[in-house]
Amino acid sequence: MTAHMTEDQTMLKDAAERYLRDSYDFNQRRERIAGGVYSDPSQWQAFAEMGWLALPVAEEFGGLGLGTREMAILAELCGQFLVTEPLIDAMAAAQAILGIAQGRDQLLPLVAEGQLIPIAAIDEADTASRLTPATTLTQTAAGWHLSGAKHWISAGASATHLVVLAQGSEGLAWVLVPAAADGVECEAFPTHDGRGGINCRFDFALEAEQILLQGEPASKALEAYRTLAMTLSSAETLGATQAALDTTVDYTKQREQFGQPLASFQALQHRMSNMLIQTELTRSLIYAACNASDNGHDDAARFVRAAKVKAATVGRKVSQEAIQLHGGIATTDEYIVGHFFKRITALESWVCSKGEALKEFMALSPS
Amino acid sequence: MFSSAEHRTERTPIVNASNPLPTDYDTFRTSIRAFLREALTPELIRAGERTTSVFSDFEAGRQWQSILHARGWGAPEWPMEYGGTGWDIQQRYIFLEECKLASAPNPVMMGIQMLGPMLMHFGTEAQKTQFLPGIISGDDVWCQGYSEPGSGSDLASLKTTADRDGEDYVVNGTKIWTSMAHHSNWIFCLVRTDKNVKPQAGISFLLIDMATPGITVAPFPSLDGEVEQCQVFFENVRVPAANLLGDENQGWTVAKYLLEFERGGQHFTIELKKQLGKLQRAMKNPNSRAIDDPTYACRVAETEIDVMALEQTELRIKGSLSAGDNPGALSSLVKVSGTELGQRCAELLIEAAGQSAMPWQSEVLAPDYTGDTAAPAECVTTMAEYINSRATTIYGGTAEIQRGIIAKHVLGL
Numbered sequence: 001m002t003a004h005m006t007e008d009q010t011m012l013k014d015a016a017e018r019y020l021r022d023s024y025d026f027n028q029r030r031e032r033i034a035g036g037v038y039s040d041p042s043q044w045q046a047f048a049e050m051g052w053l054a055l056p057v058a059e060e061f062g063g064l065g066l067g068t069r070e071m072a073i074l075a076e077l078c079g080q081f082l083v084t085e086p087l088i089d090a091m092a093a094a095q096a097i098l099g100i101a102q103g104r105d106q107l108l109p110l111v112a113e114g115q116l117i118p119i120a121a122i123d124e125a126d127t128a129s130r131l132t133p134a135t136t137l138t139q140t141a142a143g144w145h146l147s148g149a150k151h152w153i154s155a156g157a158s159a160t161h162l163v164v165l166a167q168g169s170e171g172l173a174w175v176l177v178p179a180a181a182d183g184v185e186c187e188a189f190p191t192h193d194g195r196g197g198i199n200c201r202f203d204f205a206l207e208a209e210q211i212l213l214q215g216e217p218a219s220k221a222l223e224a225y226r227t228l229a230m231t232l233s234s235a236e237t238l239g240a241t242q243a244a245l246d247t248t249v250d251y252t253k254q255r256e257q258f259g260q261p262l263a264s265f266q267a268l269q270h271r272m273s274n275m276l277i278q279t280e281l282t283r284s285l286i287y288a289a290c291n292a293s294d295n296g297h298d299d300a301a302r303f304v305r306a307a308k309v310k311a312a313t314v315g316r317k318v319s320q321e322a323i324q325l326h327g328g329i330a331t332t333d334e335y336i337v338g339h340f341f342k343r344i345t346a347l348e349s350w351v352c353s354k355g356e357a358l359k360e361f362m363a364l365s366p367s
Numbered sequence: 368m369f370s371s372a373e374h375r376t377e378r379t380p381i382v383n384a385s386n387p388l389p390t391d392y393d394t395f396r397t398s399i400r401a402f403l404r405e406a407l408t409p410e411l412i413r414a415g416e417r418t419t420s421v422f423s424d425f426e427a428g429r430q431w432q433s434i435l436h437a438r439g440w441g442a443p444e445w446p447m448e449y450g451g452t453g454w455d456i457q458q459r460y461i462f463l464e465e466c467k468l469a470s471a472p473n474p475v476m477m478g479i480q481m482l483g484p485m486l487m488h489f490g491t492e493a494q495k496t497q498f499l500p501g502i503i504s505g506d507d508v509w510c511q512g513y514s515e516p517g518s519g520s521d522l523a524s525l526k527t528t529a530d531r532d533g534e535d536y537v538v539n540g541t542k543i544w545t546s547m548a549h550h551s552n553w554i555f556c557l558v559r560t561d562k563n564v565k566p567q568a569g570i571s572f573l574l575i576d577m578a579t580p581g582i583t584v585a586p587f588p589s590l591d592g593e594v595e596q597c598q599v600f601f602e603n604v605r606v607p608a609a610n611l612l613g614d615e616n617q618g619w620t621v622a623k624y625l626l627e628f629e630r631g632g633q634h635f636t637i638e639l640k641k642q643l644g645k646l647q648r649a650m651k652n653p654n655s656r657a658i659d660d661p662t663y664a665c666r667v668a669e670t671e672i673d674v675m676a677l678e679q680t681e682l683r684i685k686g687s688l689s690a691g692d693n694p695g696a697l698s699s700l701v702k703v704s705g706t707e708l709g710q711r712c713a714e715l716l717i718e719a720a721g722q723s724a725m726p727w728q729s730e731v732l733a734p735d736y737t738g739d740t741a742a743p744a745e746c747v748t749t750m751a752e753y754i755n756s757r758a759t760t761i762y763g764g765t766a767e768i769q770r771g772i773i774a775k776h777v778l779g780l
Contacts, residue, residue, distance in 0.1 A: 284679035
C-alpha cells in the first residue's frame, strides 16, 4: 500500500536507506557493542554529512528546518537497521528544547555539525511522575546551583551534553550540562537494546547561560519534547516491527519441517496476516500523527498519543510473534529478530509509556 | 414458501444529477445535509435507526432508493453515462457519511454495488440497456446466488448446473444465504456449465428472472428472529442464453472482480464512528452497566484508537484509488479489521446494556411503530446488532479467507 510522500521525502528515505543498508551491517554492530562501543563517532559524523542532524534545526541556525514527518522517516529506518546511535533522542531534544532555548544561535549549528549531541535527562529513581522532578535548580548569592540525580538515561553515555529537567523557583527549568563537567558523577551501564545508559548525580554551580529555559517556556518545551519523542519512538517501533515481520516471512519461506516450508502451514500464515494487518494500521496512524503535528492540527497531541498506544501494542505483539514463528533460532543473540524485540521493548517506556499515553489520550478526548 | 416477487416491466429513465453540486467540500456537505433534512421522513429515520444488520426495513429502503434516484443520486459511484453523479471519492464519502449521520435507511444494494459494476465491465450493450435502469431506480431488486449448502468458503465447488438446451440454459440446484431473495425479482447466479475441467474453469454467470417457473424461495429466520436469509431452489429453470454475463465458463473471473467491489467499496469507519458515539453515551448513562467504570473507559479508548487507525488506512487506500490503483488485497485488510472492530463495539454495547437488552420485540423494527418499547430506547436493537455482528466476519468471504488472501497476495506465502 502506498503512503503518500513528497518527492523530497522519497529522496531522503531512499538515500538514507541505501546508506544504512551499505554501512550498518548487523554483525559489525554486534561486534562493536560487544566491544563496549555503543555509539560509533564515525557514524555520527556520516549522519551529519548527510544532513540528518541538520533536519530538526531551523534554517537560520544552519539547519534544514524540516518537519516531524521527515524525522519520522529517519526514525523508522533506525528501527529497521537497529541503529544504536542516539538519533531520535538528539533530534527530539534539539528541536523541542534547544530550538527555543536561549543561546540557541550558538548551540544549534553545533548540533547540525555533529559536535554537540544533546540528550534529555528526565526520569528519576524515586519520583512517581516523570513530570515533577526532585532535581532542583536554585539561585543563591553565589549563583546558580543544580542538585539532584537523573536515572535511566538511554544512550546517555553517547551524549556530549545532557539536557536536564529540574524544578526551579519559577516552575520547571531545562539546564544544559556537559557530560564531562566537574560535579557530574555518572554511572554507566550497557542496556539490552545495545546502548550505553547512564545514571547521573549533579551537585554543582552553573553559569547563567547553561539555563536554557525556565517557567512557562520550559513547561511548553517539555510538552513539545514529549510529543515529538512519542512520535519518533512510535516511528522507530514501526520500523523495527516491519523488519521483524519481513524477517519472519522470509524465514518461514525457507525453513522446512515435515518436508515443507513453514510458510505453507495455514496456522502460521494467518498469524503472519494478522501481523501485517496490524503493522499497516499502525503505519497509517503514525503518518497521520506526523502530518497533524506538522500542520498544527488541533487534534495533534491526541493523534500522537493514539499512535504511541497503537505502536506499542502492535510492536509488542508482532515482535513476540516473530520470535514464536521462528522458533529456537530467534532466542539466540546472533540472530537479528530478537534484537528488534528488545529495541521495541525499550522504546515502549522511553519518555512516555503506553499506559501514560493512553491516560493522556483519554484526558484529551472531548467529553 | 414464498413465491417470487412480481417482475415489473415499467422503467423510469436514467436520471443524471441535473443540478450539479458545488465541489467545495464544506458547501457540498451543507447541501447534502439540507437535502437529507428535507427528504427523510420520521418513518425513514426510524427505519435507519432501527437497522440491525446490513439491511434496513425493506419497504423503507426501497422508498429511500426511489427518492435518491429522483434526485439523481441513485448510484453515486457509477459513471455519469449510467446515471452516476460524477462526484469524486471525497464527495462520495461525505455523501455516505451524511446519510449515516442522518440515519437514512439502507436500500438493498446488491444490484447497485455489486452487479452494476459487473454489467458495465462484462455486459453486452443489450444487457446494459436492459438491466442498468431498473437497478438504479430500485424497481428491480437483485439478490446474489453464490453460496450453496455444500459450497461456502470453497465457492468453486458449487454444484448448481446450467445445461445448454437450444437457446436456453436449464438450471438445476439450490443456493443458500441468499439475502433478501424473498423481496427480489432477479438473481445473479454462479452456475456450473462444465463438469470436466478444474472447478474454477467450468463456472458461468447467469442473470435469472425470479418469476421463471421452477424457482422456489424458502426464507428462514436468523438468530435474531428476523427474516433476511433464504434458500432458493431451481428445478428445470429455463434461462435465455442471452442472460449469460461474460463468456460461458468465464464466471469465476466475473465473480472475482465482483468480490473486490464487495470488499473494497465499504467504508467501515463511518459506521464505527457512530458506534463510538453510542459507547460514549453508554458511559454517561446512569442506567448503563458502564457508568463510572474506568476499565470500560480504557477498553473504549483503545477501541477508538483502533478506529482512528482504520480510518487513516481507509484514507490511504482512497488516496491510492484516486491515483488509479486497484484496492486488491488491501480490501481484505480493511474487511478483516473493520468487521472485527464492529464486533468489538457491539460487544462493548451489549456489556453496557446488560439485561436491559434482552427483551425481544420484533414489532419495534417496523418504521411506523410508535408504541412503547420493552427495552429502554437506546437498547432496543443492541442485542440484535450484537447477534448480527457475528455474521460480518462470515459473509463476503470469511475472515479466514481474507487472511488467506493477505498471506498469498501480500506476503507471498
